[in-house]
Amino acid sequence: MKIGILGMGGVGSFVGAKLTENYKDDPDTQIIFICRNKTKESITTNGLSLTTEGKTITCKPYLVSDDSKEIGLLDLLIVSTKSFSLGNAIGQYQDCLKKETIILPLQNGVDSKNLIENSIDHDSLKILEACIYIVSNIEQPGVVKHLGGPGKIFFGNSDSQDFKWLEELLVKGGLNASYTKDIKTILWKKYLFVSPLAAMTAALDITLGELAENPTHMAKLEKMMKEVKELAKHFNITLSDKDINEALAMLSNFPYQSKTSLQLDVKSKNKNTEKANLVDYMITTGKKFGVKVDHYEEMGTKITV
Ligand SMILES: NC(=O)C1=CN([C@@H]2O[C@H](COP(=O)(O)OP(=O)(O)OC[C@H]3O[C@@H](n4cnc5c(N)ncnc54)[C@H](OP(=O)(O)O)[C@@H]3O)[C@@H](O)[C@H]2O)C=CC1
Ligand SMILES: CC(C)(CO)C(=O)C(=O)O
Incomplete structure (x- = not known):
């Protein structure tokens, strides 16, 4: 082999x-x-x-x-x-x-x-x-x-x-x-956590700890997760509110100062970042299926790459 x-x-x-x-x-x-x-x-x-x-x-x-x-x-x-x-x-x-x-x-x-x-x-x-x-x-x-x-x-x-x-x-x-x-459901469950987190931390340049302690940020993160949940339906993937709660809870597993890799790439002004698959994918696919992704659009415009 x-x-x-x-x-x-x-x-x-x-x-x-x-x-x-x-x-x-x-x-x-x-x-x-x-x-x-x-x-x-x-x-x-x-x-x-x-x-x-x-x-x-x-x-x-x-x-x-x-x-x-x-x-x-x-x-x-x-x-x-x-x-x-x-x-x-x-x-x-x-x-x-x-x-x-x-x-x-x-x-x-x-x-x-x-x-x-x-x-x-x-x-x-x-x-x-x-x-x-x-x-x-x-x-x-x-x-x-x-x-x-x-x-x-x-x-x-x-x-x-x-x-x-x-x-x-x-x-x-x-x-x-x-x-x-059931790999597609597992990929979407991971995306439910990683994508909104990457979008928010890169757009606002806040650590995972700063995000977790701020109720306004957490409410926005949850709304973005709901956007992922709605879009997933168009791929025949069912994500539940329990999945969202588990994804929100996962934040506490990371040290306060943690940053996401999209945030680090954006901050370092790297020529290439994963914005395309972590943020833009939600916006373009959302538009394609008529799913409202307002919070992604808001964060997307704040990420300057
Ligand atoms: N790091 C993590 O903890 C996690 C990452 N992921 C995901 O895993 C993926 C990989 O991430 P990560 O390991 O952090 O990325 P890294 O940037 O650490 O590594 C990517 C590697 O790919 C190499 N590479 C790119 N193009 C080529 C090429 N043409 N030929 C040979 N090597 C090439 C780069 O080499 P070079 O320097 O030469 O360009 C680099 O060493 C990403 O999608 C990420 O989102 C998922 C979970 C956790
Ligand atoms: C959030 C984290 C660290 C989770 O593995 C990640 O995958 C990323 O930064 O892209």
């Missing part, structure tokens, strides 16, 4: 380090880190360093490369770039995909599968959907810190093919992964 991980940042390094550590004595499983520039140089020279649960793991995979010829054909491609890089990055490694290659995208958002389908020519049944519950950030290229969250991965598909075997492979690789046929 040849497994490529494309995007060795916060998420990709967590997944990559676990797989490399757990498959290091298995000659039939090759883990390949697909990365470029300083990340490639650093991991090639020093190995990948991941600090997780008080321990630092330093690991060297079978191969570190950005050359599709050297990488060759993959059985599984885990894509952990940000969503704005997804199309280009995966297009760059189209030669590493055979008919049977399984693609597992880990981006926040509900439309990664569509983004992939619009970028490459690949059997739709082999493109899965997934998400991960974690806070894990790059400290410097090749050096990553897992700051919180269980690292829980949910993945699945909505057709009749069975990918339970992939759950076994990921679990054997040290990952807390669960296969589900």
Whole structure:
């Protein structure tokens, strides 16, 4: 089994380090880190360093490369770039995909599968959907810190093919992964939390603690979650008031000073941000289905990228 991980940042390094550590004595499983520039140089020279649960793991995979010829054909491609890089990055490694290659995208958002389908020519049944519950950030290229969250991965598909075997492979690789046929609902439940939070923190530049302690902000956050709940119905996804209450309660799991990655990207004036899939997607899709997304529109105009 040849497994490529494309995007060795916060998420990709967590997944990559676990797989490399757990498959290091298995000659039939090759883990390949697909990365470029300083990340490639650093991991090639020093190995990948991941600090997780008080321990630092330093690991060297079978191969570190950005050359599709050297990488060759993959059985599984885990894509952990940000969503704005997804199309280009995966297009760059189209030669590493055979008919049977399984693609597992880990981006926040509900439309990664569509983004992939619009970028490459690949059997739709082999493109899965997934998400991960974690806070894990790059400290410097090749050096990553897992700051919180269980690292829980949910993945699945909505057709009749069975990918339970992939759950076994990921679990054997040290990952807390669960296969589900209800992956779309799980993606929307995560979106219910991440998208309004990203929009508000990026628009108002407030920490998660500042948001949680302010009743006016919390009321607005809840209204945005209701907008997500309404839009989800158009994708045959039912989100309940209980889901909203659970999403609101989740805020208390984060330290007061936490900022979202969209907020950090906007503040650093990064050329690219995930505003498109975390905020604009709600506005354009809301308009398409005639769902009122006034609070998203208000926050969207305040995010200047
Ligand atoms: N970090 C977190 O805690 C969480 C993140 N997520 C989601 O996971 C996704 C990934 O986030 P995160 O890990 O934080 O992102 P990072 O920015 O930390 O990592 C993304 C990596 O992708 C690499 N990349 C982009 N394009 C290419 C390419 N063409 N070839 C090779 N490498 C490439 C970047 O490398 P380079 O520097 O060379 O551009 C970078 O190392 C996002 O959708 C995010 O919303 C979800 C849950 C939690
Ligand atoms: C809110 C958080 C930290 C939750 O994982 C996140 O995913 C983000 O900042 O984009």
